[in-house]
Amino acid sequence: MPMIVQKYGGTSVGSIERMKGVVKNVLKEKEKGNDVVVVVSAMGKATDKLIQMAKKISDNPCKRELDMLMSTGEQVSVALLSMILKEYGYDSISLTGFQAGIKTEGFHTKNRISDIDIEIIKKHLNDGKIVVVAGFQGINKNGDITTLGRGGSDTTAVAIAAKLGCNCEIYTDVEGIYTVDPRVYTEAKKLDYISYEEMMELSSLGAGVMETRAVEIGCKYNIPIYVALNRGNIKGTYIKEYDENMEQKVITGLTTSDDVLMITINNVLYSCKNIALIFEKLSENNINVDMISQTAPHDGYVNVSFTTSKEDMYAVDDIIEELKNEMKDIEISKESNITKLSVVGIGMMNQSGVAARVFKIFSENGIEFKQVTTSEISISYAINVMDKQKAIISIAKEFDL
Amino acid sequence: MPMIVQKYGGTSVGSIERMKGVVKNVLKEKEKGNDVVVVVSAMGKATDKLIQMAKKISDNPCKRELDMLMSTGEQVSVALLSMILKEYGYDSISLTGFQAGIKTEGFHTKNRISDIDIEIIKKHLNDGKIVVVAGFQGINKNGDITTLGRGGSDTTAVAIAAKLGCNCEIYTDVEGIYTVDPRVYTEAKKLDYISYEEMMELSSLGAGVMETRAVEIGCKYNIPIYVALNRGNIKGTYIKEYDENMEQKVITGLTTSDDVLMITINNVLYSCKNIALIFEKLSENNINVDMISQTAPHDGYVNVSFTTSKEDMYAVDDIIEELKNEMKDIEISKESNITKLSVVGIGMMNQSGVAARVFKIFSENGIEFKQVTTSEISISYAINVMDKQKAIISIAKEFDL
Known part of the structure; x- marks a missing residue:
């Protein structure tokens, strides 16, 4: 029987x-003769409310216990949704992450799915059930x-x-x-299709969708x-393999992220060992560094800047204290009024000069940028938050977004 | 190392x-050098709130899903309590029922613990952890x-x-x-000790403690x-094996329960088969029948009365409909303004006449009783709710409770 997974x-x-x-x-699909797996999130602001409780205990609560706490949110959703399905006369079963065989690995609150014992879900589908699975959660090899x-x-x-x-879906x-x-650029156009690569780039650069x-x-x-609206019949967007028939544009999307903490370490005694030490310590503590820049050595010293997520603020503070013990001369400054603005497009691979066009726009509009990074299909700029709106509008117009 | 289990x-x-x-x-015990297991319930009215959500969906929601829903309450408690312990610098781990190896069997929402894989808790205790276990929940052999x-x-x-x-504790x-x-008799006395048998009888007869x-x-x-108050140093009560040194009283305790639904089936054609059929159907549907009485056959017909919990109201209605199909003549009445008043005491085993003393009190105070049942160490009376307070006070005075 044809199958479909829907997420709400x-x-x-x-x-x-x-x-x-x-x-x-869900029942529309079921009535078409499809086997349906429904994956759901926690109700509305439930996760936020749970986190608020934890924050009453600590600014940085134990992450294993935070996972234990947060996972109840989806469990409530699946139980209620399955109750409704049964009330409507359909056979259904709710499953938590561990019950659905979702194995994960990594750090608490940031786990990755390592495997799914899919036979569990298949068995319930074969029994004619609509399977309602708690999203966002799983179980690691310790049983946590x-x-x-x-x-x-x-x-x-x-x-x-x-x-x-x-x-x-x-x-x-x-x-x-x-x-x-x-929400930030009302004239933005909806895409019928976008390639996996472009969507990955947009998502990783901050597009929340x-x-x-x-x-x-x-x-x-x-x-x-x-990806589509949860009600009505408005046509959504397919994320799929890139093919020649998709509309060719230099830039497919623009996204911004305000979750940027920029740290500058001045007066680092210039040696590969020192620079490596900084990023090793960050990596050991599972802090993802995004943009990195370094000044040319001057009198044997360099300045190093990097950006990371604001949620790592406390962890970064701890590392800075450790670094100060090992490198006496360093001075540290932190900036949080930073936006990362990124443009993404597979078209960039064949067409150079996108960066130059953006630089020109920035210069014409008096927008200062603090860091730049590029990938094969994207360019990101760290700019001041106050320049964000101006930058979005001018770039969107230039590239017809 | 000495161990202790505390429940809150x-x-x-x-x-x-x-x-x-x-x-x-908890830390008082830990500081004494004891290994501590803490078992907790859901926060305040959390379980009631979850049930209210389910009731918005159905008067009689799927019980498997109800268990899935309700079990989140304790999960929230254990996560938060363990976070606090860790915040105070103590090593601790929270465990849901399934993680603590608590296996159960029976009907959803009314499961019984069939076994506990205690090695899991022991391992964490051996690692020096305070183990915080979600009460009220477990996992059955299907993984539900x-x-x-x-x-x-x-x-x-x-x-x-x-x-x-x-x-x-x-x-x-x-x-x-x-x-x-x-709460119902302010002059009641607190017991230093009570035997398991008396406490079981009191609990099963409605004492909520x-x-x-x-x-x-x-x-x-x-x-x-x-059993003791959750704060301060007020001496509580030990529930333990009966021994000769415990104070000898005919009656140790009195309890009442308003959770009584009394069903009377009139005009049942008198045959063992018919009576058996009624109680078989109730049993098949997992309805616990408490008191039963039957009139002497008259013209080949009898009247049968029994009491059950009000929570089984809907299920009983369904069974009544079935019975009506099979026994055309029957007439059914339901009463819910009933209190079951019970007196309990190991002393009753050696001293007769307790029932007679109670009947005398009822008669002197104009209290009507509808059913009576007895066990070795208890007697229960079904009376009208309006007579409850009068009955409690007069019996408590007579037996010096």
Whole structure:
């Protein structure tokens, strides 16, 4: 029998009434004769409320216990959704991450799915059940409950679809993938298609609509992902393999992220050992460094800047203290009023000069940039938050986004 | 190392502040050099709130999903309590029922603990950890999350203590076990000791302070259970093996329960087959029948009355409909304004005439009773709710409770 995985986010399951809307959507597929797996997030702001409780205990609560706490959010959702399905006369079963055989590895609150024992879900589907799976969570090899980080429910859905070899639909509160977040640029255009590569780049650079890891899995197993509004019949966006028939543009999308903490370490005695030490310590503490820049040595000293996520603020502070013990001369400054603005497009691979066009726009509009990084299909600029809106509008117009 | 199991109820863990009080109590034991297992309930009214959500979906929601839903309550408590312990610098680990190896069997929402893989808890204790276990829940052989019914956290605590072979302390919002619930009879006396048998009888007859099954396990494994207030140093009550030194009274305690639904089936064609059919159907549907009475046959017909819990109201209605199909003549009436008043005491075994003394009190006070049942150490009377207070006071005075 054909199968489908549908994922519904927190807004879609924010109340019993909304869950009934989700059930209607699910049953449409069921009535077509499809086996359906439904992956859901926690209800509305449930996860935030749980985190607030933990924050009353500590600014940096034990992450294993935080996973234990947060995972209850999805468990509530799956139980209620399955109850509704049964109330409507459909056979259904809810499964937590561990019950669905979702094995994970890595650091608590940031786990990755390492494997799924898909036979469990298959068995329930074969029994004619609609299988409702808690997104965002799994179990590690110690038997601890784990979570996959924000947006992890998308990953759960795509990973299950990959294992089942079927399509995946992500229902959300936006109508699809836009060239620019329509909340910040109202004239942004909705895309019919976007390639995995472009979507991964956009997601990893801050586009909140899809989680990078989810797109990565979709790409690896070539599972088409359809992103659409959780109600009505508005056409969404397909994330799929790049093909020649997709519209050719230099830039497909623009995204920004304000979750940028920029740290500058001045007066580092110039030696490979010192520079390595800084980034080793960051890596040991699982801090993801994004942009890095270094000044040319001057009188045997260099200045090193890097950006990271604001959520690592406390961990970074601890590392800075350690570094100060080992490198007496260093001076450290932190900036948090930074936006990272990125442009993404497969077209960049064949067409040079995108960076130059952006630099020109910045110069014409008096926008200062602090760091630049590039990948094959993207360029990112660290700019002041106050320049964000101006930069978005001028770039979107230049590249017809 | 000496071990102890402590259990804290919903009121004790009703807020982060209260949890900090619990942690103080736990650490007192830890500082004495004891290994501590802490069993906790859901925070305050958390379970009720979850049930309310389910009731928005159905009057009689799927019980498997209800267990899935309710079990999140304790999971939140254990995660937060363990976070606090860690914040105070103590090594600790929270475990859900399944993680703690608590296997159960039976009907959803009313499961029984069938076994505990105690090596899991022992390992963590050996590692120097304070082990925080979610009460009230476990996992059945299908891998479904189950719950033990209201008060089930007591059972979890005593069962773990039984497996570890150590004492169990139940901290609650009352100061111990009283002869009569002090909320209904303010002059009630607190007991220093009560035997397992008397406590089981009192619990099963409605005394809310301890769960019957918990006392039963304590009795079977001879685990002393100490019941005390969750704060301060007020002396509580020991539930332990009966010994000659305990104060000798005819009646140790009196308890009442308003959770009584009395069903009368009139005009049942008198045959063993018919009577058996009624109680078979109730049993098949897992409805616990408490008191039963039957009139003498008259013109080949009898009237049968029985009492059950109000929570089985809907299930009983379904069975009545079935019975009507098979026994055309029957007429059914239901009464819910009934209280069951019970007196309990090991002394009754050696002293007759307790029933007669109670009947005399009823007659002197104009109290009508509808059914009577007796066990070796208890007598229960079904009376009208409106007579409850009068009956309690007059019996408590007569037997010096």
